[in-house]
Amino acid sequence: MSYSTKKLSEEKVFKDPVHRYIHVRDQVIWDLIGTKEFQRLRRIKQLGTTFLTFHGAEHSRFSHSLGVYEIVRRIVDDVFKGRTEWDESNRLLALCSALLHDLGHGPFSHSFEKVFQFDHEYFTQAIILGDTEVNGILRAVEEDxxxxxxxxxxxxxxxxxxxxLISSQIDADRMDYLQRDAYYTGVSYGHFDMERILRLMRPWEDQVVIKHSGMHAVEDYIMSRYQMYWQVYFHPVTRSGEVILNKILQRAKELYEQKYQFKHEPKHFYSLFEGNLTLEDHLNLDEAVVLYYFQVWQKEEDPILRDLCHRFLNRNLFxxxxxxxxxxxxKKYMSLVKLFEQANIxxxxxxxxxxxxxxxxxxxxxGEEEERLPIHLLMPGGELRELSRESEIVEAISGKRRTDHKLYFPMDILKEKQMDESVRKEIFDLLHIT
Amino acid sequence: MLLEHAKLLGAIRVTGEVVGRKKLQKMIYIAKKLSFPFQEKFEFHFYGPYSEELTLQIEELINMGFLMEQKEKKGGYIQYRYRLTENGEEFLKTVQFKNDPALQSCLLHMNEQSARFLELVSTVLYFDSLSKDDIIEKIAKVKRKQNYTEEEIEEAFQFIHKLKREITH
Structure with missing residues (x-):
């Protein structure tokens, strides 16, 4: 028996609060889970700064990755197996891709990507193709x-x-994170009948489509996505935490460029600051390391870095x-910039x-004009119809534009800092502070 | 202050009008790949590099009243035209936004091309870490449905070369 088809002598199961059990029968999958690159995902939170708003949201990219794997496993083993449109030789490719899809995420990924302009997809590729334990296991399956x-x-x-299966408008990635994020944040949104959606998924030419009879289950999924977006992912308090996190990283980088003498040298950050982050440096960065620096930077001489780290660790948000x-x-913002400068903030x-x-x-x-592939329903006559053309509910929420901007500021500093009282009054008036 | 939004507005102002969402996406992607400082995150989708962040920024600009989106039926699909409003012009003036002249020239060249051709150019650039032969092979695989001819692919390489020359001059 080749390594690619080798089964474990006994099935392994992981208890999981979202899918109940995650089943592993393939030796390759078991070996991949055991690699240091995959285990590192235990130390990366799935939802970044959301835990500052929803204290339960401490779950990791490790548990999400296992969840995505389990969903794809159910699709290929229980739904697609035996269908003429599905090529069974793609099974292991689908399972490994699902398991490893987030491998390149770094600590507080979104903030790091914004400030340092790198993308986690690059590191996912680098881990899979580079000199790593993951690469060794995948190569043992087949050289390419x-x-x-x-x-x-x-x-x-x-x-x-x-x-x-891994990445589309209704994929295993989204189906796992919506349910998992709902579970750990404790909100009552994010629930939908995944089992029904999975049962009605069909491979169709070069995409995965949903049988028309599954439309109402998909409507529920779309509603969950919509509600989670506004209620959890876009929560203004979470965004405040993210703003402060971005600013800590921006400040640390600026100080480094100004040759500031850190009391605790941020050695783990040097290659990031210099824009040449290597794979090894990337793998050595996790949230435990980042939070350690935030802890010690609270004692730095620089008042801005010190203050921002103190705010982040003690949840004194903007x-x-x-x-x-x-x-x-x-124009009001531009006036505020001038007033802040006058107040020495x-x-x-x-x-x-x-x-x-x-x-x-x-x-x-x-997705008009071929931007992204939409969700397609497979109609009884065999033709495909885009979801929002069939569902009034989906049409109602997908056609609406809703954008939002917020202006963040430190209320405590504005109230307590010594400054000209006329400047303070002008700032308060513009920010509607009473 | 809304710097990324200002950069997008500035790019659209140069062209006068951009016709098509796909075209706008590909123009910004190509400009970013040519090292102009756009920060939007792009991923490869069914139709080539695409940025959800850019789509949202455009929506935001429309909601701010800085950008006008005109919808028109074209055969079996809807086409969108984008142009700055007076408020958009005023915003750029107030924040004293200025475009890089090399970027202006590249954007004008791109805007003369079809969305289909820019999709090809952006795909070539997406795989620019590969050799030319591998890029051609990759395009044949991932863009099978578009049926790009050898001449079109060669033209895409030439076009990229021309844009790069614009920047160095």
């Missing part, structure tokens, strides 16, 4: 197997059906007001606009 897995995850594979640039409010770090486009989540859009 790492390349095939990397291409599926990068969505550049010609094997579009497998790509669709307050916010709604900000509407269309009403000429950007650095507006670069303490007056921050955050927009809906800053968020790495989205809600369903039908």
């Amino acid at each position: 197997f790492p390349q095939k897995v990397a291409e599926v995850i990068a969505k550049t594979s010609e094997n579009k059906v497998v790509v669709s 307050k916010y007001i709604e900000f509407e640039p269309s009403n000429n409010e950007y 650095n507006p670069e770090y303490y007056l921050v606009i955050d927009s809906s486009s800053d968020l790495p989540y989205d809600f369903y859009r039908p």
Whole structure:
């Protein structure tokens, strides 16, 4: 028996609060889970700063990755198996791609990507194709197997059906994180009948489609996605935590560039600051390391870095007001910048606009003009119809534009800092502080 | 202050009007790949590099009243036209936004091309870490449905070369 088809002598199961059990029968999958690169995902939170709002949201990318694997396993073993449109030889490719799809995520990924301009997809590819334990296992399957897995995850594979399972508008990734994030945040949104959706998924030419009879289950999924977007992912308090996190990283980088003498040298960050992060450096960074630096930076001489780290660790977040640039409010912002400078408060770090486009989540859009592949229903006559053309509920929420901007600032500093009282009054008036 | 939004507005102002969402996506991606400082995150999708962040920024600009989106039926699908509003012009003036002249020239060249051709150009650039032969092979695989001819692919390489020359001059 070849390594690619080798089964464990006994099935292994992981208890999971979302899927009850995660079943592992393949030796390759078991070995991949045991690699140091995959185990590292235990030390990366799935939801970044959301735990500052929903204290339960401490779950990791490790548990999410296992969840995505389990969903794909159920699809290929219980639904697609035996169907003429499904090529059974793609099974292991689909399972490995599902398991490894988030492998390159770093600590607080979104903030790091924003500030340091790198992308986790690059490191996912680098881990799969580089000199790593994961690569060794994939190569033992077949010499070009790492390349095939990397291409599926990068969505550049010609094997579009497998790509669709991992990454599309209704994929295993989204189905897991919606339910998992709902469970751990404790909100009552995010629930839908996944079993029914899975049962009605069909491989169809170069995509995965849903039988028309599954439309109402898909409607529920779309509603969950919509509600989770606004209630959890886009929560203004979470965004405040993210704003402060971004600013800590920005400040540390700026100080490094100014040759500031850190009391605790941020050795783990040097290659990030210099824009040449290696795979080894990337793998050595996790949230435990980052939080250690935030802890010690609370004792730094630089008042901005010290203050921001103290805020992040002790949840002393920025307050916010709604900000509407269309009403000429950007002119108000420009006045505020000047007033902050007069009050000796650095507006670069303490007056921050955050927009809906800053968020790495989205809600369903039908995708006009071939932007992205929409969700297709397989109609009884055999033709495909885009979901929002069949479902009034989906049409109602996917056609609506809703964007949002907020202006974040530190209320405590504005109230307590010594400054000219006329400046303070002007700032308070512009920020509607009473 | 809304710097990324200002960069997008600035790019659309240069062209006067961009016709098509796909075209706009590909123009910004190509500009980013040519090292112009756009920060949007792109991923490879069914139709080539695509940025959800860019889609949202465009929506935000429309909601701010800085950008006008005109919808028109074209055969079996809907086409969108984008152009700056007076408020958009005023915003750029107020924040004293200025485009890089090399970027302006590249954007004008791109805007003369079809969305289909820019999709090909952006795909070539997406795989630019590969050799030319491997890129051609990759395009044949991932863009099978588009049926790009050898001439079109060669033209895409030439076009990229031309844009790069614009930047160095």
